Amino acid sequence: MAKLDSKLFGDINFGIAIKLGILLAAFGVLASGLTGYYTFQATRDILIREASQDLLHSTQVLGRRFSIMAGEVANDARFLAQLPRAHEVFGSGNAAEISRQSLSEEFRSLLSVHPEYFQARFISAVHNGIELIRVDRDANSLRIISDLDLQEKLHYPYAYETLRLPEGQVHFSRIVINREEGAHAGLKQPTLQVATPVMGHDGGALGVIVINVDLNRLFGLLKADLGSEYQLYLANQAGDFLIHPDSAMTFGFDYGRRFLVQDTFKPVAAIVDKSADTAMVRTLSAEQHDDVIGGFARIPFGDQSGRRFVIIGLTVPLNSVLAETDVLARDSRRIVFAFSVMAIVLSILVAFIFVRPVKRLVAAVRSFAETHELTPVPVHSRDELGLLARSIGQMQEDILAHLNDLEQRNDEMEHRAQHDALTGAPNRVMFHELLQFSIGNARRNGSQLAVLFIDLDHFKEVNDTYGHAAGDAILIEVARRLKTAVRESDAVARLSGDEFVVMIQPVDDPQQLAVIAQKLIKALQDPIEFEGQSLHISASIGISVFPGDGDDMEQLLHNADTAMYHSKRKGRNTFHFYA
Amino acid sequence: MACKVSFVYYFLLLLMLAPVPALALDTLRVLAWPGYADPDLVQAFEKRHHVRVEVTLISSDDALWERLSKREGGDFDVFAVNTAELQRYIDRGISIPLTPANIPNTAKQQPRFRDLSAIPGITRNGAVYAIPYTYSEMGLIYDRKVFKTPPDSFASMWDKRYKGRVLAFQASAHNFSLAATVLGMRNPFHIDGNDFRRVSRHLVELRRNVLSFYSQPEEATELFMQNRIALLFANYGSQQVKMLQNAGADIGYVIPKEGALSWLDCWSLTRGVKNRKLAEAWIDYTLEAPVSRALTERQGLSNTLEDPPTMQKSDKIIWLQQVEDAARRAALWDKIISGDLPEKF
Numbered sequence: 001m002a003k004l005d006s007k008l009f010g011d012i013n014f015g016i017a018i019k020l021g022i023l024l025a026a027f028g029v030l031a032s033g034l035t036g037y038y039t040f041q042a043t044r045d046i047l048i049r050e051a052s053q054d055l056l057h058s059t060q061v062l063g064r065r066f067s068i069m070a071g072e073v074a075n076d077a078r079f080l081a082q083l084p085r086a087h088e089v090f091g092s093g094n095a096a097e098i099s100r101q102s103l104s105e106e107f108r109s110l111l112s113v114h115p116e117y118f119q120a121r122f123i124s125a126v127h128n129g130i131e132l133i134r135v136d137r138d139a140n141s142l143r144i145i146s147d148l149d150l151q152e153k154l155h156y157p158y159a160y161e162t163l164r165l166p167e168g169q170v171h172f173s174r175i176v177i178n179r180e181e182g183a184h185a186g187l188k189q190p191t192l193q194v195a196t197p198v199m200g201h202d203g204g205a206l207g208v209i210v211i212n213v214d215l216n217r218l219f220g221l222l223k224a225d226l227g228s229e230y231q232l233y234l235a236n237q238a239g240d241f242l243i244h245p246d247s248a249m250t251f252g253f254d255y256g257r258r259f260l261v262q263d264t265f266k267p268v269a270a271i272v273d274k275s276a277d278t279a280m281v282r283t284l285s286a287e288q289h290d291d292v293i294g295g296f297a298r299i300p301f302g303d304q305s306g307r308r309f310v311i312i313g314l315t316v317p318l319n320s321v322l323a324e325t326d327v328l329a330r331d332s333r334r335i336v337f338a339f340s341v342m343a344i345v346l347s348i349l350v351a352f353i354f355v356r357p358v359k360r361l362v363a364a365v366r367s368f369a370e371t372h373e374l375t376p377v378p379v380h381s382r383d384e385l386g387l388l389a390r391s392i393g394q395m396q397e398d399i400l401a402h403l404n405d406l407e408q409r410n411d412e413m414e415h416r417a418q419h420d421a422l423t424g425a426p427n428r429v430m431f432h433e434l435l436q437f438s439i440g441n442a443r444r445n446g447s448q449l450a451v452l453f454i455d456l457d458h459f460k461e462v463n464d465t466y467g468h469a470a471g472d473a474i475l476i477e478v479a480r481r482l483k484t485a486v487r488e489s490d491a492v493a494r495l496s497g498d499e500f501v502v503m504i505q506p507v508d509d510p511q512q513l514a515v516i517a518q519k520l521i522k523a524l525q526d527p528i529e530f531e532g533q534s535l536h537i538s539a540s541i542g543i544s545v546f547p548g549d550g551d552d553m554e555q556l557l558h559n560a561d562t563a564m565y566h567s568k569r570k571g572r573n574t575f576h577f578y579a
Numbered sequence: 580m581a582c583k584v585s586f587v588y589y590f591l592l593l594l595m596l597a598p599v600p601a602l603a604l605d606t607l608r609v610l611a612w613p614g615y616a617d618p619d620l621v622q623a624f625e626k627r628h629h630v631r632v633e634v635t636l637i638s639s640d641d642a643l644w645e646r647l648s649k650r651e652g653g654d655f656d657v658f659a660v661n662t663a664e665l666q667r668y669i670d671r672g673i674s675i676p677l678t679p680a681n682i683p684n685t686a687k688q689q690p691r692f693r694d695l696s697a698i699p700g701i702t703r704n705g706a707v708y709a710i711p712y713t714y715s716e717m718g719l720i721y722d723r724k725v726f727k728t729p730p731d732s733f734a735s736m737w738d739k740r741y742k743g744r745v746l747a748f749q750a751s752a753h754n755f756s757l758a759a760t761v762l763g764m765r766n767p768f769h770i771d772g773n774d775f776r777r778v779s780r781h782l783v784e785l786r787r788n789v790l791s792f793y794s795q796p797e798e799a800t801e802l803f804m805q806n807r808i809a810l811l812f813a814n815y816g817s818q819q820v821k822m823l824q825n826a827g828a829d830i831g832y833v834i835p836k837e838g839a840l841s842w843l844d845c846w847s848l849t850r851g852v853k854n855r856k857l858a859e860a861w862i863d864y865t866l867e868a869p870v871s872r873a874l875t876e877r878q879g880l881s882n883t884l885e886d887p888p889t890m891q892k893s894d895k896i897i898w899l900q901q902v903e904d905a906a907r908r909a910a911l912w913d914k915i916i917s918g919d920l921p922e923k924f
Contacts (some may be wrong), residue, residue, distance in 0.1 A: 162789060180916075
C-alpha cells in the first residue's frame with residue numbers, strides 16, 4: 001500500500017509540473033514568437049511604404065529638375081533665335097557668309113559649354129527646310145557643317161510645327177532615337193529636339209533654331225545624385241520605355257515592338273490613361289531578391305497646356321530597402337529566442353512554485369497517514385493552497401480526535417470484555433488467558449503456581465435477606481479485599497456469581513499457600529458495612545497446584561473446584577488442598 | 580492524427596480534381612499573329628475535332644523567325660507568314676509543300692487567291708507551300724473635298740499642288756517599290772543597279788512634297804486631322820480607312836492604276852508537323868466564312884473569300900516580294916529621310 005501510494009503521488013506531482021511547465025512555456029514561446037513576427041511584418045510594411053513614398057518624392061524632384069533643364073534648353077534656343085545675326089544669314093553674298101560663320105561660332109560656343117547638346121541648327125523656312133547653320137558634336141570635337149552636307153529638314157515635325165509657332169514659343173519633340181544621318185554623336189541616340197522660330201521683321205518665320213539634347217546625358221546628370229542601387233526609368237506618354245536599366249527594353253516602337261512601362265509595372269497604367277499623376281509600384285516575383293519597389297510620376301514639360309508629359313520612375317531593389325529589416329529580423333529572432341528561454345525558465349519556476357506546496361501537502365498527508373501524528377502542514381500562504389493546507393491541518397486534528405475517541409472506546413470495550421463490570425476484577429475470559437499464559441511460563445521455568453477457587457458461603461441467603469444491592473456491595477468489597485491480600489504478581493478474578501479465583505505465582509513452597517488461604521479467609525471474615533448494617537460473610541477455598549494437581553488449565557480449575565467443595569463439606573470458612 | 584488524415588484526404592481530392600493531362604488528345608500547335616486565331620474560334624475547332632489547339636502569338640517578322648528557326652519548325656505544326664518572308668522558310672526547309680486539294684474551302688476563295696502560281700512566292704518548283712489567308716493592300720487615301728474625282732495614280736503624291744499636304748510611310752523597301760512603280764519600272768521589287776540614283780532622287784522629290792512620313796496608323800490619323808492632308812499613302816490599307824472615318828475625316832480610298840502593293844499572309848505547314856490532316860483541317864477551318872469574316876470584322880483586315888467594298892474586281896494587286904537588296908534600299912532611304920540633297924545620290 002505504501003509503495004503504491006508513493007508511486008501514485010510521485011506520478012502526480014511530476015506530471016503536473018511537466019504539464020503545467022509545458023503549457024506555460026508553449027504559451028510564452030507562442031506569444032513572444034507571434035509578437036516578434038507581427039512586429040517584424042508591420043515594421044517591414046512601414047519601411048516599404050515609406051521607401052515607396054520616398055521614391056515617389058525623389059521621382060517628382062527628378063521630374064521637376066527635368067522640367068527645369070528642358071526650360072533651360074528652351075532658353076538657349078530662344079537666345080539663339082534672338083541674335084540679330086540670325087536675320088543676316090540668308091543669301092549667298094559675302095556678308096551672309098560672314099554672318100553664317102559668326103553665328104556658327106555662337107552655336108559652337110553654346111555646344112561647348114553644354115555637353116548634353118548633340119547639335120544646334122538654324123533651319124530655313126524655305127528651300128525645303130535647308131539647314132543654314134549646323135554644328136554637330138562628333139566624338140570630342142564640334143564640327144561646323146557646310147555646303148552639300150547640309151540637309152533639308154522641313155518634313156520633320158520640329159521644323160514644320162515650329163514654323164507655325166509665334167515668336168518665343170518652343171517646340172519639344174517626341175523623344176525618339178535620332179536616325180538623321182549626319183547627327184554623328186547623336187546618331188541612334190535617344191534625343192529630344194527643342195526648337196523655336198526665328199521671326200523676320202515682317203512677323204513671318206524665317207526659320208527655326210533646333211537644339212538636339214542627349215537624353216541619356218541629361219538623365220545621367222539627373223541621376224548623378226542618386227545612389228547606384230536606384231534604377232531610373234523614362235517612358236513616353238504611351239508608356240514606351242525610353243530609358244530602362246536594360247537598354248534592349250528601350251525604344252521598342254522604333255523597330256516594331258512595344259515595351260511598355262505599364263506591362264512591367266501595372267499601376268503605371270493609371271498614369272498612361274491619365275487617371276493618376278503618380279503611381280507606387282512593387283513587383284512580386286517568385287524570387288524576392290528580384291523584387292523592386294518604386295515610384296512613377298507624370299512629368300509635364302514643354303507647352304503650358306500640360307498635355308505633353310513623360311513618365312519618370314525610380315525603383316530600388318526591395319532587398320536594399322529591407323536591408324534594415326535584416327537587422328530587425330535578426331534582433332527580433334534574438335528577442336523572441338530570449339523571451340522564449342525566459343518563458344521556459346519562468347514556466348519551470350512557476351510550475352515548481354506551484355507544485356512545491358502541493359508536494360509538501362502530499363508529504364504531510366502521507367506522514368499523517370503513516371504516523372497518525374499531527375504534522376503541521378508547512379504551507380502558510382494566504383491563497384487557495386494555504387487554505388487547502390489549513391483545511392488539511394484541520395482535518396488531521398479532526399481525524400486524530402476521532403481516532404483517540406475510537407481508541408478509548410476500543411480500550412473500554414476490551415476492558416469490559418475482560419473484566420467483571422461490577423467488581424472491576426478480570427472475568428473468566430481474561431483469567432483463562434492469564435492462567436494459560438502463566439501455565440506456559442511455569443512450564444518453561446519449571447516453577448509452580450496455584451489456583452485458589454473461592455466461593456462465598458451463604459451468599460444467596462445474604463442476597464435474599466438484604467437485597468441485591470447488599471449482595472453487590474459484598475462482591476465489590478470481596479474483590480477489593482482479595483486484591484489487597486495478594487501480591488502484585490498474583491491475579492484475582494471473578495468467575496461468576498459469588499465465585500472468585502486467585503492465581504498465585506510463582507509458588508516456592510506449597511506450605512506458604514496455606515498461609516495465603518488463611519489470610520484470605522481472615523480478610524473476608526471482617527464485617528462489611530452496608531447502609532448502616534454490618535454484613536458477615538465467609539468463604540470456602542479449594543487449592544490446586546501446578547503441576548502437581550493438574551497439567552493444564554481445565555484440570556487445575558476443575559481440581560481447585562473439587563477441593564473447594566471439599567471445604568464446603570467440611571463446614572465452610574476453611575480451605576482445602578486438592579492433593 | 581485527424582489532421583494528417585485530412586491532409587491525405589485533401590491531397591487525394593486535389594489529385595482527382597487536377598486537370599487530366601491532355602495526353603489522350605491530339606494537339607495542334609499554331610503560330611500566328613494577333614487576331615488570326617481568336618480563342619472563341621479556336622474553341623469551336625477544338626470541339627469539332629476533339630483536339631487541343633495551342634496558339635502562340637507573335638507580333639513581328641523577327642519574332643516569327645526566331646520561334647521557327649530555333650528548332651527548325653519542330654515546335655509548331657502550322658504558321659502564318661507573308662509571301663515575302665515565306666521565302667527564307669522555304670530556303671531553310673522549315674516550310675514544307677502542302678496539298679490544296681486537302682483544303683476544300685480554297686474553292687470558295689476569290690479567283691485572285693485560287694491561282695496560286697500567279698502569286699509570287701507561294702509556289703516553288705511546282706509545289707505549293709502556302710494557302711493565302713489574309714492581306715492588306717496599300718492604296719491611296721484622299722480628301723474628298725480636295726479631289727472631286729479620285730486620284731488615279733500614286734504620282735499625285737508628287738504633285739506640287741499638294742506640297743506639304745501629303746503623308747507617306749516611313750519604310751525603305753516599300754517606298755522604293757512605290758517610286759519604281761510610279762516611274763513605270765517593270766519590276767518594282769528588282770530595281771536595276773543603274774536605276775537606284777533615279778529612284779532615290781525621285782524619293783527626294785517625294786520628301787520635298789510631303790508634310791511628313793508616318794510609322795503608326797494612329798500617328799497618320801492624327802497628322803491627317805491636324806494638317807489639312809490631301810493624300811495619304813495607306814500602308815495599313817482598309818484598317819486606316821476605318822480609323823480616319825471614325826475620326827470624322829471625309830475621305831475616299833482608291834487603288835491607283837499602278838496597282839496597290841499588298842502583303843499577303845498565308846498558312847504554311849512546318850516540317851515538324853505531327854498530324855498533317857489536322858493541320859490541313861485547321862487551314863480549311865480558317866477559310867470558312869464565319870472565321871474569315873471575323874478577321875475583317877474584328878481586325879479590319881481583308882479576307883480571301885470576299886473582296887472589301889473598297890476594291891474593284893479590276894483593281895490591280897501587287898503582292899509584295901523579296902526585294903533585290905534590302906540593305907541597299909535601307910541605306911539609301913536613311914540618307915533620303917535625313918534630308919540629303921539630290922546631288923548626294
